[in-house]
Structure formats: structure tokens, C-alpha cells
Amino acid sequence: MFKRSNHTSLRDFARMGLMVANNADIRDAVLTAFFFVDHHLRSNRSIESGVWHPSVNVIEMTYGCPRNCRECYIPLEKRRDSSIMDPAIIEKTITESKNLGISLFVLVGGEVLSEQMMPILESTVRFNKNCMFVVCTNGDYIAKQGIGALAKVHNISFSVSIDGFKEEHDFIRGHGSFDNTSKAMDVLRDSRKAFFVSSTVRNNNEATLFSSEFNRFLKNKGVVYQGVQRFRSPNPEWDYSSEKFSDHVSIIKNNKGLYPVPIIHVHMSDDLLSQDTQFSYIITGRDGDIRIGKVEKDYGNIKDEPLSNIIKRVRNG
Numbered sequence: 191m192f193k194r195s196n197h198t199s200l201r202d203f204a205r206m207g208l209m210v211a212n213n214a215d216i217r218d219a220v221l222t223a224f225f226f227v228d229h230h231l232r233s234n235r236s237i238e239s240g241v242w243h244p245s246v247n248v249i250e251m252t253y254g255c256p257r258n259c260r261e262c263y264i265p266l267e268k269r270r271d272s273s274i275m276d277p278a279i280i281e282k283t284i285t286e287s288k289n290l291g292i293s294l295f296v297l298v299g300g301e302v303l304s305e306q307m308m309p310i311l312e313s314t315v316r317f318n319k320n321c322m323f324v325v326c327t328n329g330d331y332i333a334k335q336g337i338g339a340l341a342k343v344h345n346i347s348f349s350v351s352i353d354g355f356k357e358e359h360d361f362i363r364g365h366g367s368f369d370n371t372s373k374a375m376d377v378l379r380d381s382r383k384a385f386f387v388s389s390t391v392r393n394n395n396e397a398t399l400f401s402s403e404f405n406r407f408l409k410n411k412g413v414v415y416q417g418v419q420r421f422r423s424p425n426p427e428w429d430y431s432s433e434k435f436s437d438h439v440s441i442i443k444n445n446k447g448l449y450p451v452p453i454i455h456v457h458m459s460d461d462l463l464s465q466d467t468q469f470s471y472i473i474t475g476r477d478g479d480i481r482i483g484k485v486e487k488d489y490g491n492i493k494d495e496p497l498s499n500i501i502k503r504v505r506n507g
């Protein structure tokens with residue numbers, strides 16, 4: 191049932207740690223290193239015990255997003271709904287996760303960052319100092335507004351989506367998107383925040399995403415690691431092939447020194463409850479539904495029962 195991660199080794203973590211220490215405020219660096227290593231060790235302990243313990247809670251803060259990227263994973267009508275998660279659900283899923291030993295939270299959208307979201311985000315992160323939060327963003331808000339008071343909070347980092355240089359990125363994400371993403375990375379670097387990028391590999395950008403030229407560009411931007419995943423579509427014919435993706439992964443594994451920024455490859459496994467370090471997570475949907483991995487099925491709603499009950503249900507299949 192469980193698989194050890196086939197791609198993130200302690201050496202990868204050490205390289206990432208060095209990048210964080212060089213690029214970020216020392217308090218961000220220490221907290222990022224501590225919580226990521228904790229997550230990694232917790233995953234490995236679970237493999238040894240044979241009992242599935244999620245170590246990350248991915249919280250869908252909103253489905254709203256004003257952009258219109260090609261093949262966005264969120265249907266258009268959901269993206270046009272800018273409502274955000276009820277703060278009571280946010281606090282409940284965080285508190286109950288902490289009680290179960292989960293201290294790493296990835297906040298996703300839609301687009302997480304907006305005027306409406308910033309005060310909620312700030313109070314959530316400040317109130318939960320014994321946790322780490324990673325905010326996934328397309329960079330638009332940061333490019334225009336910066337990160338405000340979050341620059342002074344250290345248990346938060348950012349993951350910026352980037353799908354290549356301007357030509358490839360704007361083809362996928364719309365005109366002007368690359369410039370915003372690039373500016374957002376400058377803001378984060380200059381604020382000495384620990385931050386990552388997330389890139390989705392497609393046929394039109396594969397050459398760029400794995401090139402040392404692009405990787406050097408990321409290093410100069412202050413990026414700590416580049417996470418890559420293969421493109422998947424509701425229409426399987428449009429998927430980026432897993433064979434081609436595996437080939438890239440092998441090349442990366444054998445030539446890590448070529449890439450100034452470590453590349454971490456995710457979404458390799460189809461094993462639902464894999465203890466792969468990137469996969470031992472639960473998802474809290476905007477309305478409190480709890481899911482895992484890529485499965486649409488929800489296992490219960492945190493508004494109705496304790497998270498511990500729902501996790502037992504997942505374990506029992």
C-alpha cells in the first residue's frame with residue numbers, strides 16, 4: 191500500500207536547505223527547514239509503521255480566480271465564484287490537523303491572494319505560529335500589491351506558478367502573466383522570503399522547463415526549488431505522457447549538478463495512499479469536505495465530524 195518517495199532524498203533536502211539559508215531571512219530559513227524535514231520524517235515513520243498518516247493539509251481557500259489559463263483544473267463557473275472559505279472552517283481544519291500532528295499547510299485556489307483574503311491569511315498565520323503555511327499563487331496580486339505585513343511573518347512561504355519563459359508562459363496563462371510572475375519573484379526575493387516555483391510540463395514547454403538556462407533564471411530570482419508535475423487534463427488525450435515525464439525524471443536524477451536550483455518532481459505516483467513525501471496529504475475543500483490525492487470522492491465534512499473520524503474512514507478504504 192505504501193511507497194517510499196522515489197525522488198526526494200535527504201540530499202535533495204540538504205541542497206534545498208542551503209538555498210533557503212542563502213536566499214531567505216534566517217527566521218524563514220530555520221522554520222522552512224524545520225517543518226519540511228518534520229514532514230519528511232513523519233512520512234517515513236508512517237511507511238515504517240504501515241499506518242497511513244497524512245503530513246500535509248492542502249486547504250482550498252477559494253475556487254475563484256480572475257485568470258483564464260488554458261486547461262485550468264477548475265471549471266470556469268467555479269472560478270467566477272470569488273467566495274472564500276469560512277474562517278471557522280479554516281480554524282477547525284488547522285486545529286484538528288495540529289492535534290493529529292500535521293503542521294504543514296498548503297493554501298491553494300483558484301487564486302489565494304486577494305484584498306479579501308489578505309487579512310484572513312495574516313491572522314491565520316500569526317495565530318498558528320507552530321505551523322508552516324505555503325501559499326500557492328499565480329503572482330498577479332504580489333506583482334501589484336506586494337505581500338504587505340506577511341513580509342514580517344516567518345512561518346509562511348510561497349509557491350509561484352511558472353510554466354516557462356514569456357512565450358510559453360503567456361501562451362498558457364495569458365498576455366502579461368509572465369511579467370507579473372517575474373515581478374512577484376523579485377518582490378519575494380527582495381523581501382527575503384523562502385519561496386518555490388511550481389511548473390506544469392506540457393508538450394509546448396518541456397524543453398524550456400528542464401533547460402539549465404531556465405533553471406539559472408530561477409536561481410537568479412532567488413527560487414529555492416522548482417517543483418515540476420506533468421500536465422493532466424480531464425481529456426486524457428491531452429495529458430503529457432507519463433513515459434516522457436519519467437524520462438525527464440531519470441535525466442534529472444542522474445544530472446542533479448546541472449541544475450543550480452534543485453528540481454523536485456511531483457505527481458509521479460498513482461498510488462492513492464502513497465507515503466511519497468509529496469503525496470501524504472489530505473485536502474480540505476472550500477466547504478469543509480475532506481478528500482485525498484486526486485480522488486474526487488469526499489470522505490466526510492469537517493463541519494459535521496472530527497477530522498480524526500474522517501481519517502479513520504480513509505484508512506479503512
Ligand code: SF4
Nearest residue numbers: 255257259262300328
Ligand atoms: S491562475 Fe491557476 S486557478 Fe487561475 S486560471 Fe490559471 S490555473 Fe486556473
